Amino acid sequence: DSHIQYERVGADVTMKCGSMDWDAAVTWTANGTDIDESHLNGSYLILKNVDLSQSGQYSCYEGSSWHLKYQTYLRVGTPPKEPVLMCRSNNYPKGFYCSWHLPTPTYIPNSFNISVIHGTKDMVCEKDAVPKNRCHIRYLQLFSTLKYKVTLTVTNALGKNFTTLTFDEFAIVKPDPPESVVAKPVPNNPRRLEVSWQNPSSWPDPESFPLKFFLRYRPLILDQWQHVELSDGTSHTITDAYAGKEYIIQVAAKDNDIGTWSDWSVAVHATPWTEEPKHLTTEAQITETTSASTSSFMAPPTTKICDKGAVVGSGAMAVCWTAGLVVAAYSVLFI
Amino acid sequence: MAAADSPSTALRRRDLCSRGIRLAGKMRADVIDLLDAYVEQQGLDASASVAAVEGMPLAAVERWDEQTGTQRLLENLAAYRAFHALLAQMLEEQREQLGEADAGLGRALAAVLLQVSAFAYHLEELLRLENRGIPGEEEDGPPPPPRLSLFEQKLRGLGVLRELAQWAVRSVRDLRQLAKPSPATGAAPGLADSP
Numbered sequence: 001d002s003h004i005q006y007e008r009v010g011a012d013v014t015m016k017c018g019s020m021d022w023d024a025a026v027t028w029t030a031n032g033t034d035i036d037e038s039h040l041n042g043s044y045l046i047l048k049n050v051d052l053s054q055s056g057q058y059s060c061y062e063g064s065s066w067h068l069k070y071q072t073y074l075r076v077g078t079p080p081k082e083p084v085l086m087c088r089s090n091n092y093p094k095g096f097y098c099s100w101h102l103p104t105p106t107y108i109p110n111s112f113n114i115s116v117i118h119g120t121k122d123m124v125c126e127k128d129a130v131p132k133n134r135c136h137i138r139y140l141q142l143f144s145t146l147k148y149k150v151t152l153t154v155t156n157a158l159g160k161n162f163t164t165l166t167f168d169e170f171a172i173v174k175p176d177p178p179e180s181v182v183a184k185p186v187p188n189n190p191r192r193l194e195v196s197w198q199n200p201s202s203w204p205d206p207e208s209f210p211l212k213f214f215l216r217y218r219p220l221i222l223d224q225w226q227h228v229e230l231s232d233g234t235s236h237t238i239t240d241a242y243a244g245k246e247y248i249i250q251v252a253a254k255d256n257d258i259g260t261w262s263d264w265s266v267a268v269h270a271t272p273w274t275e276e277p278k279h280l281t282t283e284a285q286i287t288e289t290t291s292a293s294t295s296s297f298m299a300p301p302t303t304k305i306c307d308k309g310a311v312v313g314s315g316a317m318a319v320c321w322t323a324g325l326v327v328a329a330y331s332v333l334f335i
Numbered sequence: 336m337a338a339a340d341s342p343s344t345a346l347r348r349r350d351l352c353s354r355g356i357r358l359a360g361k362m363r364a365d366v367i368d369l370l371d372a373y374v375e376q377q378g379l380d381a382s383a384s385v386a387a388v389e390g391m392p393l394a395a396v397e398r399w400d401e402q403t404g405t406q407r408l409l410e411n412l413a414a415y416r417a418f419h420a421l422l423a424q425m426l427e428e429q430r431e432q433l434g435e436a437d438a439g440l441g442r443a444l445a446a447v448l449l450q451v452s453a454f455a456y457h458l459e460e461l462l463r464l465e466n467r468g469i470p471g472e473e474e475d476g477p478p479p480p481p482r483l484s485l486f487e488q489k490l491r492g493l494g495v496l497r498e499l500a501q502w503a504v505r506s507v508r509d510l511r512q513l514a515k516p517s518p519a520t521g522a523a524p525g526l527a528d529s530p
Contacts, residue, residue, distance in 0.1 A: 142399045208512055
């Protein structure tokens, strides 16, 4: 008969060849490969201090007839450590979900059992098909001060472990991050960026349960974030951006009254509007241009200042510079 | 079925709901501050379980989203009237036991008591707007509760403040529901079809 045998890493394992006597002549194989006689004690197979690599199919054959007398599948693993459990409501007030995982693998199958008690009442946490390590509960009551107690027990052939979370209804409310964050320059405004976003689609009723938002932004070249908290609306205009600098922007959400802030949204990048560089073909135009403010006269970073055929100065030489060097170049040329 | 709201009624309701939401929000913030101070000064464990307090309205509700507007207003009004009595009792006990020792706590309790009164009045205004009768307050009030030990009084106070904080959140949600215009009648949802 073939069956599965579970053993702990580091254990000493003795396998008997079915009903064969101790002194019977037998041959053991592991995954089809003969096992050296040094591992045998009579007809018993002795595996000392087993490790994960020794998992596999072990078979015992009668010496002369090669009849298969015993077969087992050895699975080497560990008992479960205390599982990691998290519960969260990202769809308040509909319900909440709990998800879990093991901090280290056991290498053998585990089963999970979750119990939820609200006050003294048992509740059913319905397991999700995907992902498997998650279940969800619908709130039967709202605004309760009674705590929820969630206990997760993990069991495998080598042992069991459990963990418990206790929380109240408001504490686990954490929306998903805002979606569809868009940041755009504002025409003719070199220091503004218009940011808009949408409520997370998992939040079921933003009208009755409005979210507030936290926006953070910084130029890529700096480490320090600017923050703005917004109590309503799903858009905001940044008015103090550095001209011509590329910005990184993120938004987070929170229920207006309870719970915690969401994770930050996917980051978006944007650069404030800058004036298009004028093509300089005559001295009059050059003279006009040099008296203009340099802070607004910076081409977008990827744009070249002049085409190959453009003429700078009174000579016939055409010079092309990438952004950042334009102002310095003009200053040098026209000193 | 009631006729659609007049524009002025709808505007007045939205205005009352908005102000009510702000009142409830401020009340909640003050109750939470009071709760922190109360726990510290009474030497309590903030996470202590408290037995149900007699006469205290529980904020917990099933099928909250199915409640009519009138139900919301009436339940809120009954709750804040009950809290008024409970807080008044807490204030009296506080003054009896501690005298001037915890004047700050007493002042904070009195301030919350005032806000509870104001909010109850606000709810009455909303009910009047909907031409709903204001339920009378019980003349004699509930029978006096049995005399509790000092520790039991402190625990009861903890329970009352916790539940009041919960009610303040519920009230904000209730008023937001009330402020939503109903697409069919133009009235607030549930008010047109209340018993």
